[in-house]
Amino acid sequence: MTGGLKTISRYLLASAGVIGIFAAAPEAKAQQAQDLQQIQAQIQEMQATIQALQKQVQDAKAQAAAANATAASAGGGDLDLKVKWKGAPELSSADGKFSFKVRGRLQTDYNAIDQDFDITGRPDVSAAEIRRARLGVEGVVFYNVAYKFEVDFANDVTAIKDAYIEYNGLADGLSLRAGNFKTPNSIDEMTSSRFLTFLERAAFVEAWGLDRQIGAGVIYAQDHFTLSAGIFGPEPFEDELFLDDVKTGAARLTVAPINREVNGVHQVLHLGASWRGRNGSEDRRSASGAAITNPFNDEFFRYRARGADLHLADRFVSTPQVFDEDQFWGVEGAAIWGPVHVVGEYTQLEGTIARDRFPGNSAAIPPVPPLICCNGKDPTYDGWYIEAGWFLTGETRSYKEGEFGRIKVKNPVLGGGKGGGWGAWQIAGRYDVIDLTDQATTIQGNPISGPPLNPFPQSLSVNCTQCGEQKTWEVVLNWWLNDYTGLQFQYSQSDIGGGPQLFTNASGVVASANVNNNAKIEGFGTRLRFDW
Numbered sequence: 001m002t003g004g005l006k007t008i009s010r011y012l013l014a015s016a017g018v019i020g021i022f023a024a025a026p027e028a029k030a031q032q033a034q035d036l037q038q039i040q041a042q043i044q045e046m047q048a049t050i051q052a053l054q055k056q057v058q059d060a061k062a063q064a065a066a067a068n069a070t071a072a073s074a075g076g077g078d079l080d081l082k083v084k085w086k087g088a089p090e091l092s093s094a095d096g097k098f099s100f101k102v103r104g105r106l107q108t109d110y111n112a113i114d115q116d117f118d119i120t121g122r123p124d125v126s127a128a129e130i131r132r133a134r135l136g137v138e139g140v141v142f143y144n145v146a147y148k149f150e151v152d153f154a155n156d157v158t159a160i161k162d163a164y165i166e167y168n169g170l171a172d173g174l175s176l177r178a179g180n181f182k183t184p185n186s187i188d189e190m191t192s193s194r195f196l197t198f199l200e201r202a203a204f205v206e207a208w209g210l211d212r213q214i215g216a217g218v219i220y221a222q223d224h225f226t227l228s229a230g231i232f233g234p235e236p237f238e239d240e241l242f243l244d245d246v247k248t249g250a251a252r253l254t255v256a257p258i259n260r261e262v263n264g265v266h267q268v269l270h271l272g273a274s275w276r277g278r279n280g281s282e283d284r285r286s287a288s289g290a291a292i293t294n295p296f297n298d299e300f301f302r303y304r305a306r307g308a309d310l311h312l313a314d315r316f317v318s319t320p321q322v323f324d325e326d327q328f329w330g331v332e333g334a335a336i337w338g339p340v341h342v343v344g345e346y347t348q349l350e351g352t353i354a355r356d357r358f359p360g361n362s363a364a365i366p367p368v369p370p371l372i373c374c375n376g377k378d379p380t381y382d383g384w385y386i387e388a389g390w391f392l393t394g395e396t397r398s399y400k401e402g403e404f405g406r407i408k409v410k411n412p413v414l415g416g417g418k419g420g421g422w423g424a425w426q427i428a429g430r431y432d433v434i435d436l437t438d439q440a441t442t443i444q445g446n447p448i449s450g451p452p453l454n455p456f457p458q459s460l461s462v463n464c465t466q467c468g469e470q471k472t473w474e475v476v477l478n479w480w481l482n483d484y485t486g487l488q489f490q491y492s493q494s495d496i497g498g499g500p501q502l503f504t505n506a507s508g509v510v511a512s513a514n515v516n517n518n519a520k521i522e523g524f525g526t527r528l529r530f531d532w
Helices: 002-073 203-207
Strands: 081-085 089-093 099-114 125-141 145-152 159-167 174-182 212-222 225-232 242-244 247-262 265-279 282-284 304-306 315-318 323-337 340-353 380-391 424-435 461-464 469-480 485-497 501-503 510-512 520-531
Touching: 089 125, 125 159, 159 212, 203 304, 203 340, 203 380, 203 424, 315 469, 315 485
Parallel strands: none
Antiparallel strands: 081 089, 089 099, 099 125, 099 520, 125 145, 145 159, 159 174, 174 212, 212 225, 225 247, 242 282, 247 265, 265 323, 304 315, 323 340, 340 380, 380 424, 424 469, 461 501, 469 485, 485 520, 501 510
16 A cells, blocks of 8 residues: 555656646746847847958058058058067068168266376376267168168267178178178177176277277177187278278187076086287378378377276376287186176287387487387287176076177066066176286387477377286176166276386486386276167
8 A cells, every 4th residue: 555655646746747847838938039039139239240340351451552552652562561679679571681770879987086196196087978879770681681880979079880781691600791890809899888797898908909990801600609700901080091001810719618508597608719910000191192101100009008997097007109010819718607607818919119110310300310219129918807797686697609798687677567676786896907017128209299200309208117017906786777777886996016107308318217106096987878
């Protein structure tokens, strides 16, 4: 009986379920009709949106066609202009055939220098200057012909800097360059002033006259190897002064057996060597352009450096301007390990005194004896430095093809959405030596200081038995606000040994000897720099 009741219960429950389903059917149909109406409304709205978008596309095509027609009527062809902005605007064709970029830099300095007046007689310095104010362009024409042109307007003096064209179509990494550019010497000289750790380059760079000259060169560069060489004439505008220009040859070789990134750590080992040989210009032109055969109007070299490695300091070590040939040799090494870098160079310069260019003139009034300007032996001078730096905020010094490059700031202070950080902070120190004391036998005279065939009138002329040695300690704190903007604060001190002495007249009466001996030159410099 119990089993029968259970069976009857199951039948009753099933019947109730069926009755419930039939009772709910009308409500389900009503809900389905309502959903269909909503879906149809959404479809109609989407169709209207698609029609509006189609009209916008048609309008855009019509505008582009009109612009192309306008450009074609003006001779410009299709518009294929690409615009990039990485520090500065760069315009290029879509196929890479042409490009054009505006470039420049602005560096504003302040120097405060104690020049040890009691010994040197030179007043202290407290002054500001526009150290560099450059504007230029660079780019590519016809795929593989690069160009660069830059002018410096600092302190109301216009000077051409890089101005050259370069052909890169022969082989990967091989370039042929012609124009005004740096002779390939020294990693400190080859590294752009935008990326220097200190305010100025090492003393020997100025002393040996490493700079841009007009010439032609071959450059081969890869990640681990570079080789460059060239022949050069004068600096810009100097070619108008002399009938026979400076003749210069230069070459540089670098290898980087380590140039990699391991577990996020930048690692570089750099080794290099370079050479330069120069012959001085001869026969300065007259105002009318006629040739002049007076040897005292020829161009000669001299070697000197500024105290405390600051641009507004005076020069306390210096040779007379009596050299017509020289040979420069240099070796260099550098290492980067993450935020730490070390770099050093050693250089020698062999100067040849221009004895055969001063035969003397017994007919002059007063008579000029032969070789009066050149009693010394041919000297060999040297200059060297060692520096080390550390990024407190973890950045690293970049390196490419034998040169240091731009710092990539991790947390810039300035920079739109990426701004608001601490920037990059770096501390560095350098010991820099320039030694002009070789061959202590007297070297005297400046052949351009007097009238023709009488180089030593009653005015002063320079003489030195020890032309001076300068040893400079310097420390710098660099704050990079972003990749393109930075502040530098530098303290430096130079100890001077020896120095030039002065003649009061042609007979060689000495007014003072080694006038800067034991002087101490102390200076503070700061720089705000920006480039694009």
